[in-house]
Amino acid sequence: MIEARRISKFFSIVNKDGIAEGLTACLSVSLSIGKGEIITLLGPSGCGKSTFLEILAGLQAPTEGEVYIDGVRVLEPLPSTRNEMEEYRKKYRFLSPLANDLIRDRPKHDIAMIFQDYAVFPWMTVLQNVTFTLKLRGLAHVEREKQALIYLGKVGLASSANKYPSQLSGGMRQRLAFARALSVEPKAILMDEPFAAVDLLTRERLQDDLLNLWKSSGITIVMVTHDVAEAVYLSDEIVIFSPSPGTIRNLFRVDVPRPRRRDDPALAEIQERISRLLKYDLDNESEYSI
Amino acid sequence: MHYTPRNYGSKGISLLTRESWLFLKNAFGSIFSREFIKVLLPLLVLWEIVPRLNIIPRTLIPTLSDVALAFWDLTLNKGFFLHIIYSLGKFLAGLLIAIFLAIPIGIFMGWNIPIRKHTLPLFQILAPIPPPAWVPITIIIFGIGLPMQIYLIFLGAFYPILFNTYQAIKDTDPRYLSSARVFGASELTLILRVYIWNALGAIIMSVKTGVAIALVMLVIAEMYGGRSGIGYLLVEAKDFFQIPAMVVCMLTLGLIGWFSIELLKFAELKLALWKVGR
Numbered sequence: 064m065i066e067a068r069r070i071s072k073f074f075s076i077v078n079k080d081g082i083a084e085g086l087t088a089c090l091s092v093s094l095s096i097g098k099g100e101i102i103t104l105l106g107p108s109g110c111g112k113s114t115f116l117e118i119l120a121g122l123q124a125p126t127e128g129e130v131y132i133d134g135v136r137v138l139e140p141l142p143s144t145r146n147e148m149e150e151y152r153k154k155y156r157f158l159s160p161l162a163n164d165l166i167r168d169r170p171k172h173d174i175a176m177i178f179q180d181y182a183v184f185p186w187m188t189v190l191q192n193v194t195f196t197l198k199l200r201g202l203a204h205v206e207r208e209k210q211a212l213i214y215l216g217k218v219g220l221a222s223s224a225n226k227y228p229s230q231l232s233g234g235m236r237q238r239l240a241f242a243r244a245l246s247v248e249p250k251a252i253l254m255d256e257p258f259a260a261v262d263l264l265t266r267e268r269l270q271d272d273l274l275n276l277w278k279s280s281g282i283t284i285v286m287v288t289h290d291v292a293e294a295v296y297l298s299d300e301i302v303i304f305s306p307s308p309g310t311i312r313n314l315f316r317v318d319v320p321r322p323r324r325r326d327d328p329a330l331a332e333i334q335e336r337i338s339r340l341l342k343y344d345l346d347n348e349s350e351y352s353i
Numbered sequence: 354m355h356y357t358p359r360n361y362g363s364k365g366i367s368l369l370t371r372e373s374w375l376f377l378k379n380a381f382g383s384i385f386s387r388e389f390i391k392v393l394l395p396l397l398v399l400w401e402i403v404p405r406l407n408i409i410p411r412t413l414i415p416t417l418s419d420v421a422l423a424f425w426d427l428t429l430n431k432g433f434f435l436h437i438i439y440s441l442g443k444f445l446a447g448l449l450i451a452i453f454l455a456i457p458i459g460i461f462m463g464w465n466i467p468i469r470k471h472t473l474p475l476f477q478i479l480a481p482i483p484p485p486a487w488v489p490i491t492i493i494i495f496g497i498g499l500p501m502q503i504y505l506i507f508l509g510a511f512y513p514i515l516f517n518t519y520q521a522i523k524d525t526d527p528r529y530l531s532s533a534r535v536f537g538a539s540e541l542t543l544i545l546r547v548y549i550w551n552a553l554g555a556i557i558m559s560v561k562t563g564v565a566i567a568l569v570m571l572v573i574a575e576m577y578g579g580r581s582g583i584g585y586l587l588v589e590a591k592d593f594f595q596i597p598a599m600v601v602c603m604l605t606l607g608l609i610g611w612f613s614i615e616l617l618k619f620a621e622l623k624l625a626l627w628k629v630g631r
Contacts, residue, residue, distance in 0.1 A: 122531050156467050163537050170537025182528040186550040186627045195546065196536045227627040247536060 064283060065096040065119060065251060070128035072114055087308035088114040089125070094302060094311070098250075101277065101284045103298040105291065105337070107345065111309025112287045113255050119285065120176050120253050132172045133250070168199045175244035179256040181236045183228045189215065189239055190224040193246050200247050214246040215239075217276065234265035238272070245276060251283035258293065267325075270297060274321075291341070295334045296325060303337065305344055313340065379622075380615030415597040420604075423597030431586065437605060440582040443499070444571050444609070447506025451563060455514035456556060462515075463522025463552075464544060473519075480512040484570055488577055497578030502571075509570030510563035517559030521552035554628070557621045561614055568610045 072088040088111035096102050104112040117123040119130055121137040130137040142148040163169050175196075183192050193211035202210065215221045218238040228236050237257060244252050257273075258266040270293065277284060288294050294301050298317055305312035315337060319329050383389060397417055404411040404419075415423070427433035462469045487508055495501035529547050538546070549556075575584025583602050590598035 117531075120531075120535055122534065157465055158540060163534070164539040166539055166541050168537050168539045168542055170535075174535065176532065176535040178528050178532055180528070182526075182532040184529060184547070184550070186553070186625070188627075195533075199533070199536045199538050199542065229627060 064098045064133050065094075065285065066131045067092060067094045067115075067119060068129050068131075069093050070115065070118055070125045070130065072111070072118060072123070073126045087111075089118070090308035090310050091128070092309070092311055093128075096251075096283060096285060098283055099281045100299045101286065101297055103294040103301045104285070104287045104304060105294045105301050105341075106289065106304030106309075106312075107306055107341065108289055110304040110306035112304045115304075115309065116253050116255055116285065116287050120174060121171065122176075132174065135172065137172065168201065170200060170247075173250045175247055175249040175252045177237075177240045177244050177252065177254045177257050180260050181228075181240045183236055183239050183243065185228050188225050188227055189220055189231070192228070192239060193243050196243050196247055210246055211242075214242045217245070218242045218272065233261045234269060237261060237269060241269075241273070241276065245280065245282075248280075249282060251285065254284065254286040256287055256289070258288070258290070266293070273297070278321075291334050291337050292325075295330050295337070296323060301337065303340065312344070376615070376619045379619065380612070413596065415600060419597040420600045423595065424601045427586070427598055427601060433586070433601075436582055436586055437609075440571060440575065440584070441609065443502050443574070443582065444506060444567060447503045447570070448510050448564065448567050450503070451507045451510035451514055451567070452560060455511050455563075456518050459515045459518025459556075460522050460544065460548065460552075462519045463525075464540075464548060469519075469523075476512065476515060480516065484509045484566065485573055488573060492578060499579075502574035502579055502582075505570045505574040506567045509566040510560075513562040513566060514556075514559045517562065518552065518556050521555030521559075522548050525551045553625055554621065557617055557624070561617050564613045564617065565610065568606065568613075572606060 074086040142151040301315040572584040575582035587602040
């Protein structure tokens with residue numbers, strides 16, 4: 064349902080000597096993600112996997128390539144000639160090309176996204192955080208509250224509906240981010256290192272919560288992580304990114320049946336293979352950099 | 354320390370008195386704290402004694418009782434409270450115009466890059482001109498009177514509010530914007546529900562800065578032109594060498610500044626309720 068075709072993303076950055084340098088975040092990444100799968104993008108930090116995820120979500124424009132969600136193109140192609148550039152500038156004078164409308168709330172695609180440090184709005188209560196996203200989807204006022212409470216109940220936050228996020232613990236805030244994303248009943252959820260900021264015990268609990276929610280809803284999950292064990296435990300398919308330039312190194316299918324046990328030897332074996340691969344990449348890289 | 358918590362929820366006290374009590378306690382409670390009284394009382398006694406003993410000539414530094422008498426005299430014979438109200442009126446008018454112009458302009462400049470590119474350099478050229486430097490040309494254009502005074506006060510408050518609002522809106526955490534955009538938020542919704550709230554603390558902070566400069570401009574404006582207000586009384590007292598009256602005016606201006614800053618702090622406390630738990 065999500066299809067990325069030859070995505071490349073180049074940045075130009077200015078280094079400390081004031082000279083512009085090119086930086087390749089992704090190079091010709093093609094990926095096709097089926098419905099109801101859990102896909103993990105795995106790789107060392109700085110390998111362009113987060114950028115790739117934001118391109119999938121339509122939050123960044125790829126330099127080259129296209130993303131389709133259910134056959135609908137996520138972002139229009141960037142201008143390539145001077146005339147096109149003028150048109151493009153004019154069109155997006157008061158809009159970001161990534162945003163939707165000037166006045167009317169209208170989601171472009173049926174997806175939700177969860178960010179690394181939650182990005183729940185601290186100025187809204189837990190309930191308002193969820194009803195806000197439901198309002199963006201055009202639900203009526205009464206339904207909004209009802210549905211928000213249902214999903215807050217699912218993640219076990221119904222009793223703190225009127226608290227502010229600053230009064231919650233890190234794990235609870237992440238569950239709020241889950242509730243917010245799930246409440247709009249999207250077809251796919253994109254997650255950018257969703258468990259990176261919580262402690263190990265909370266992380267394992269949240270992973271199991273996520274699997275339960277996934278089982279009951281059957282949505283597609285695309286997740287970025289640098290934790291190999293987490294990737295192996297959760298996913299159907301693991302996409303390994305290699306850094307500079309960010310490309311797909313390998314694809315691993317994890318065909319261990321669910322429900323899985325964390326200490327399953329089959330999982331441990333896959334984890335071992337992936338770890339060795341990543342280590343090999345890092346070792347080779349350090350040789351070159353010397 | 355004996356501290357008995359007050360029962361704010363009791364029936365006799367209405368919400369308004371409760372809130373104003375809370376405000377006064379937060380704002381001016383520090384003067385009457387046990388610790389500061391120990392400093393304040395000796396200071397007041399010294400103030401009374403030192404000029405009386407002629408350590409410093411009493412004609413230059415009036416005693417506390419001289420100042421109190423001058424205050425009484427001003428109130429009875431010169432309509433001191435009326436002058437305070439005039440000054441406050443001008444101050445509020447100038448400040449409110451500045452707030453209602455600077456905040457929206459700042460929001461639009463922070464939100465949209467083309468708008469920013471069209472407007473920002475203009476303000477960057479005009480803002481560094483020290484507001485008192487505007488006095489001569491303002492007097493020539495508006496003449497001596499209310500419009501000139503309000504304009505100068507407006508000018509003092511406008512740029513700090515504008516630039517701080519703009520900066521705060523511009524620096525909004527992109528993740529908040531992204532997470533609203535993914536769910537389909539329009540630009541209008543982003544401004545109303547994300548940008549403004551994220552910048553709220555900085556905007557109130559900028560109004561505080563604006564208040565401080567506007568107060569300076571109030572005094573300057575009233576000193577240069579006008580027949581009313583505390584600044585006018587101050588200049589008049591100078592002309593007649595009435596030092597006690599001058600001290601009264603100075604203390605009153607200080608009190609106005611303190612009061613308005615505390616009022617803003619209270620507003621911040623009430624508006625940014627979500628920060629309290631932090």
